[in-house]
Amino acid sequence: MSISACEFIRYKRLGKSADPKDIKEFVQGYLDGNVADYQMSAWLMAVSFNGLSEDELLAYTEALISSGERFDLSDIPGFKVDKHSTGGVGDKVSLILAPLVASCGVAVPMVSGRGLGHTGGTLDKLASIPGFRTDLTVDEFKRYLSKIGVAMMGQSADLCPADGRIYALRDVTATVSSIPLIAASISSKKIAEGAEGLVLDVKVGSGAFMTDEQSAELLAREIISITNRFNVKTTSVLTDMNQPLGRAVGNAVEVREAIACLKGQGPDDLRKIVLELAARMLLLGGRSDAENTRADAIAALDSGRALDKFREMVRIQGGDPRIVDDSSLLSHATHDIPIVAESNGVVQSVDTYRIGMLAVDLGAGRRRKEDLIDPAVGFEIYKKIGDEVREGEALATVHANDESKGLEVAEELEDCFETGDGSPNVPPLIIKRLA
Ligand code: URA
Numbered sequence: 060m061s062i063s064a065c066e067f068i069r070y071k072r073l074g075k076s077a078d079p080k081d082i083k084e085f086v087q088g089y090l091d092g093n094v095a096d097y098q099m100s101a102w103l104m105a106v107s108f109n110g111l112s113e114d115e116l117l118a119y120t121e122a123l124i125s126s127g128e129r130f131d132l133s134d135i136p137g138f139k140v141d142k143h144s145t146g147g148v149g150d151k152v153s154l155i156l157a158p159l160v161a162s163c164g165v166a167v168p169m170v171s172g173r174g175l176g177h178t179g180g181t182l183d184k185l186a187s188i189p190g191f192r193t194d195l196t197v198d199e200f201k202r203y204l205s206k207i208g209v210a211m212m213g214q215s216a217d218l219c220p221a222d223g224r225i226y227a228l229r230d231v232t233a234t235v236s237s238i239p240l241i242a243a244s245i246s247s248k249k250i251a252e253g254a255e256g257l258v259l260d261v262k263v264g265s266g267a268f269m270t271d272e273q274s275a276e277l278l279a280r281e282i283i284s285i286t287n288r289f290n291v292k293t294t295s296v297l298t299d300m301n302q303p304l305g306r307a308v309g310n311a312v313e314v315r316e317a318i319a320c321l322k323g324q325g326p327d328d329l330r331k332i333v334l335e336l337a338a339r340m341l342l343l344g345g346r347s348d349a350e351n352t353r354a355d356a357i358a359a360l361d362s363g364r365a366l367d368k369f370r371e372m373v374r375i376q377g378g379d380p381r382i383v384d385d386s387s388l389l390s391h392a393t394h395d396i397p398i399v400a401e402s403n404g405v406v407q408s409v410d411t412y413r414i415g416m417l418a419v420d421l422g423a424g425r426r427r428k429e430d431l432i433d434p435a436v437g438f439e440i441y442k443k444i445g446d447e448v449r450e451g452e453a454l455a456t457v458h459a460n461d462e463s464k465g466l467e468v469a470e471e472l473e474d475c476f477e478t479g480d481g482s483p484n485v486p487p488l489i490i491k492r493l494a
Pocket of ligand 1: 145172226235240241242244245
């Protein structure tokens with residue numbers, strides 16, 4: 060580095076832009092052990108306050124990508140399209156979308172993450188399918204993608220290892236929510252995994268990392284701009300996360316709901332988001348023209364083609380495909396605890412962040428990275444904002460393996476629903492379409 064690590068950090072603290080070459084050396088120095096955790100943490104905090112210039116952001120993203128392997132998917136025919144959600148509560152969309160789009164002939168290479176904070180992770184949901192492997196090698200990932208058009212794996216040690224290490228630091232230094240750091244982290248992994256197209260679902264609301272539309276749009280635009288610079292065509296939708304998506308929150312319960320959606324059933328809001336994102340992926344993948352994308356996606360769901368592809372994916376990745384027709388093969392909790400409304404009214408708001416944290420308390424997520432997930436536990440939530448409830452009617456069910464914990468969580472879950480007499484503003488599911 061042309062300057063010391065300390066001087067480099069001081070520059071960012073003063074709001075100055077660094078030489079892109081120094082950014083790359085600083086990240087590389089961190090991997091090599093020449094930059095300490097506390098120095099990286101200090102720089103991340105300075106970035107959280109002062110941001111990154113366009114050149115710095117590109118250099119930082121490049122440094123994350125080149126810290127590992129860049130998957131070469133060029134021998135797999137067709138345009139490869141992935142989807143990324145910034146995370147929320149009850150977001151099981153990837154489980155449905157990846158096989159659906161693959162069943163329409165567009166290859167979907169998907170590298171997914173574990174749950175983070177109050178948000179659930181696709182990887183944890185997949186892990187609740189008996190036998191399903193997400194720890195694929197790059198060769199397996201490519202082989203399955205080539206054979207059936209879809210593969211879903213976790214971030215391996217080869218893919219953006221600098222992001223993996225820096226992410227763990229951000230998690231414990233209150234620097235997760237910085238827009239440029241999130242944008243570089245997400246973009247680097249999508250670029251490195253070999254996607255040529257990306258549909259980005261930026262969640263907005265009380266259960267999302269971005270609680271307001273303005274920050275969500277800024278994040279979406281940053282990711283579009285970075286990925287485009289690396290020749291990944293990206294489009295984005297901002298969608299509502301002021302209440303859980305669908306009814307199920309947890310892992311096995313969400314897999315059940317995803318299978319219902321793949322069978323043409325399931326909650327309307329979930330199906331609507333799936334169709335919106337699928338249509339965009341098909342358009343990027345060149346398999347449908349703008350007028351037919353939605354109809355093609357609906358046909359794949361309603362004909363059972365998407366479900367067949369899901370079954371094929373479960374089988375090839377080592378899972379038990381019989382779960383598709385026999386949901387009793389997925390974990391079930393021992394206690395189902397109903398929550399009933401205490402009075403008549405209309406649901407005014409739902410504290411979605413708290414619902415996510417209660418799911419973590421129950422064991423559906425992790426408080427520390429080494430915590431084990433209980434695949435069976437979670438919630439089913441029956442009421443949405445604007446729905447009428449009658450005294451004694453079920454609002455939700457808590458699925459727990461530890462009865463006393465379940466009862467404790469049930470009491471708190473009830474407080475997450477605010478009911479009253481007014482007619483609340485029901486948030487639109489699709490808030491904004493970008494690019
Ligand atoms: N997801 C990521 O992959 N990275 C972030 O920084 C935030 C969410």
